[in-house]
Amino acid sequence: MTTSSVSKGCFVFKPSSKRKKRALDAEDYFTNGSEDYETSKERFQLCQALWENMRAETEKVQDELSKKMLDSVLEFVRKSSASFLSREEDWASRMRASEIPTAALVLGVNVPDHDMTFQSLSDRLQQTVTPFVVSVQAKECAALKHLLQKFLQRLMGLSVTVDEEEEEAGAELPQRRVHCSLSALCDWYRTVCQKPSGISPGKKRSSSAMEFPPRPPVILIFKDLEAFSSCVLQDFILICSQYTQQLPLLFIFGIATSPCTIQRTLPHSVTSLLCIELFQSLPCTQHLATVIDKLVLTPQQPFKPSGKVLQVLVGLFLYHDFSVRNFIKGLQLSLLEHFHSQPLSVLCRKKEEAVERAQKLSHQEVERIRQLPSFMRFVEKQEPEEQVQLLTSDDHVKEVCQKLLEDLRRYHKNFYPILRCLHVLTSSLPKYPLGKQMRELHVSCLERNVWETEEYESALQLLRMLAKDELVAALQKCVEILKPGKTKNMRDALQQLGTLTARFQQPDSSADPPAAEGSTEGKEDDSAPGQGLQKKTDLFHLQKTLLEMKESRRSKKKSPFELLRNETVEYIDSLVKMHLATPESQPLYEVYYYTSSGTLRRHLNATPRTSIQTALSHPYCYLQNEALKNEAGAISSSAPDLCIVYKLHLECGRLINLYDWLEAYSTVVTAAKGDDPDSGEKGKISEVRHARFIRAVSELEFLGFVKSTKQKTDHVARLTWGGC
Structure with a gap:
């Protein structure tokens, strides 16, 4: 039941009389080849439950928007x-x-x-x-x-x-x-x-x-x-x-x-x-922003895509089809890949369930936790006695794991409200230094510490120049964002921002700070350097005069509003540095975050030309026939006709002589069957090979590798260069 060539036609094989096997379902594919069947089955069921929750939330969002x-x-x-x-x-x-x-x-x-x-x-x-x-x-x-x-x-x-x-x-x-x-x-x-x-x-x-x-x-x-x-x-x-x-x-x-x-x-x-x-x-972009807000920017959903994964999904949305439906499909694929490839994703669930499951970790799962890069960094920061306990005692690791899962949950509850506040403050700044959309700021915070970037410093400088009404309006929005916060840090931040907003509403006289010493002298000397510019002077005195003018501007007394505005910006900066650290800095972040963007890109961002060239150059990758294994650059005589013709055409230039191409093909096929080219049946065999060759060339033309040309009637033009 084998075929020697893809160009011979369509073959039908009758089903055998043996008993048919049961069709595999999704769970069988998920658990196939797994070390621990029960754990894989548990992860699959957990993945299904999370996806049903996300799908219901998505349908609710779509109904509300439309x-x-x-x-x-x-x-x-x-x-x-x-x-x-x-x-x-x-x-x-x-x-x-x-x-x-x-x-x-x-x-x-x-x-x-x-x-x-x-x-x-x-x-x-x-x-x-x-x-x-x-x-x-x-x-x-x-x-x-x-x-x-x-x-x-x-x-x-x-x-x-x-x-x-x-x-x-x-x-x-x-x-x-x-x-x-x-x-x-x-x-x-x-x-x-x-x-x-x-x-x-x-x-x-x-x-x-x-x-x-x-x-x-x-x-x-x-x-x-x-x-x-x-x-x-x-x-x-x-x-x-x-x-x-x-x-x-x-x-x-x-x-x-x-x-x-x-x-x-x-x-x-x-x-x-x-x-x-x-x-x-x-607009579909508004739809996407709402979906990301409900599925990603929330501590209620345990599964989190990393910054690069989110960039892949958003890039496919922006540069391919603008389809929110396909974005959700990509998110579903990320969820499935995470639970399939990460055994510790069994802890990717709500806090109470995760803590309860951490108490039942097996020895093998504890060893996997010890091998996590984030947990290894956590162990290195501990005291020597604690390090010994973490590396030798499974029970101690389970206790620490429960605490770390609670800390990670608390981190997410603080991360997203502060992220929204920062977006509210910076989304209307000129040139949008931190991005106009929430997803852009989110990706920046996932990939690195945002306060270490030049864009963040530029945003703070612009915030220090905001008008009073704009700053007060933004602070009021931040207060509304922080109101639902349940952690102590968010309640403290809410109280502090409310106090700052109230101080902006007070008259300027009530907020006047005590006069600084030497301020009068600064005002008197403010015009002195400018008078020196009217006189003739050399380069040294001109430089000295300009430096004095610069120092006088620095020592100029700031208004109460400017002082309060700087105090507010500094407090926002402290909140960002406290709560917007990257997820990689948190121990056990691998349990919740899916980071394999390359795998996701290969699944979603199709490269048909590369796949076709790989199939034609290395047919063993798809046919899994041992006879097709050969050295790199060699042409296997047992390969399908299309593969032989494709490899031969790679050795030609822009124009390919069809007769020479046919002769080369016939030589390869003759070597496959062990025939003598000078035998008496050469003519009959040539007719069959000729038909197979024409069939293969037609298929190659259909795939877009060659085309007919009017320059020479017995030639075809090559359309591609290079190969796999």
């Missing part, structure tokens, strides 16, 4: 439905009889997130407004008949035929068929609405028990308007406009770029048949 827009769309649908129900002869008083109410949803370029928005919108519409909601995509509506067929089939729950011939051919089938036309839809809609038992929209919908209007609207959602054919949309809208008197149609357009897409796609004669109302969703 609630305002969805409520507006629902209100628009209700008004349009009410207008249709109230109209008999006066429908034209609000809009022309042929106009179709249309909601244009500008959702942004984060296309992977649109499915969640449309799913939530469809569910809410079916629960509160109408059971007749249908969604279509451009890839399934290449022609008008396909659009009509999908629309009617999903709405009516029946088999829909496109023409009369198909209807006659399928008349013998037991399933009921309906001709694909809007007149048939009108008849079906009239029949459904007149049923005494109420509206029964379809087999798959369970909303028949809901109370709907007598004639609920029929809503069609175009998920990706930009991808639809202009001709298909025009014809469909023109047809639908002829049935607005009989059918309460309503369109919802999903737009990724700009509302101008409607004008570019449809002519004025068609857009005039639509009564369009625009709805704008929140």
Whole structure:
């Protein structure tokens, strides 16, 4: 059951008569090859529980962010439905009889997130407004008949035929068929609405028990308007406009770029048949900031991505697809990799559970704790007697581990409030020295001590120049941030910042400090150095005069507000140095933080060209066939044809002679079978090899390595250089 070449065709192997093995689930893959099955199983269950918690929090955030827009769309649908129900002869008083109410949803370029928005919108519409909601995509509506067929089939729950011939051919089938036309839809809609038992929209919908209007609207959602054919949309809208008197149609357009897409796609004669109302969703960057705030910047979530891991996830978001959904998928992958690769992640849980689990650590787990770099640094700082206890007594390590886990939890409770306060104070400074977004400041604090950077010093200098109203407003926000704090340090910081804010509100006279000695002399001498500049002087006296002017400015008396402002900035600086140390400085931080950014980048940031070149240069990496092992640079005669042709083309220049290429390929294949090139069956074998060679070259051209050229008819042009 082996194949000698990928170019021979498609092979089908019948299943063996042996008993089939049980399909492996996620837990089996997680625990496969593990040293301790029970611990791995516990970590997998803990990982699942944490992910379910994060997923529920994410869904809650997404519902809150899209609630305002969805409520507006629902209100628009209700008004349009009410207008249709109230109209008999006066429908034209609000809009022309042929106009179709249309909601244009500008959702942004984060296309992977649109499915969640449309799913939530469809569910809410079916629960509160109408059971007749249908969604279509451009890839399934290449022609008008396909659009009509999908629309009617999903709405009516029946088999829909496109023409009369198909209807006659399928008349013998037991399933009921309906001709694909809007007149048939009108008849079906009239029949459904007149049923005494109420509206029964379809087999798959369970909303028949809901109370709907007598004639609920029929809503069609175009998920990706930009991808639809202009001709298909025009014809469909023109047809639908002829049935607005009989059918309460309503369109919802999903737009990724700009509302101008409607004008570019449809002519004025068609857009005039639509009564369009625009709805704008929140920017995806704001959505991302909220998700990071709820999932990362909180002590309630035990799992934490490191600075480099967070940079990888945010980089993929900013430079690839702007998809919050994919960002959450990357965060889920980080969580899974952390629990799979770090055995001590069994302690990555809430404080009470972590302390209880630390009491049950096995000897092997205690040894792993001793090998952690952060714990080794902690041991080095202890007294010699304590070091001996930590290195020899497992029970003592368990006790210390419980205390360290509590300290780490307390560190996070102090870290995030001070981080938010620093962001509030610096996010509005000119040129944003510490970043405009919270995630930028967070990454800076995770990677190094932020107070040791030049950007931080620049931010403090700018804070010392803030106006009174700006500084007081920022301090009031900091007070609001620190109010929920439960630790003693946060309560002390709240009290101190509240006192400083109150002092800013007092009159300047009450805050005047005692006059400094020599201040009068400084004022009197303030103008003296300036008078010397009017006289003729040499370079030495000029330098002396400028130095005196500089010293006089330094000795100038500061106002009470400036003194209080400097005191406030110094206190903020002390809070930052006390609570914003990097996580690496905390013992046992490896339990909570996932740091393998390279693994995450390999999984998420695909490099298709590198993967293809690796597969063609070293097929053993994928096929795992011992016969394919060879030295670097050598061409294995048992390799697939595509790999042989690829390696041979690496030895050529910009233009490749097809005949020489074929001869080289034939030589390699002949060596594989041990044939004599001068044998009598050479012609027959050459035909087979010729066909295989052409097949391999075609595949190589499909992959983008070569192309045909008009310079020489028997040559191809090489498109890439180098290889793996």
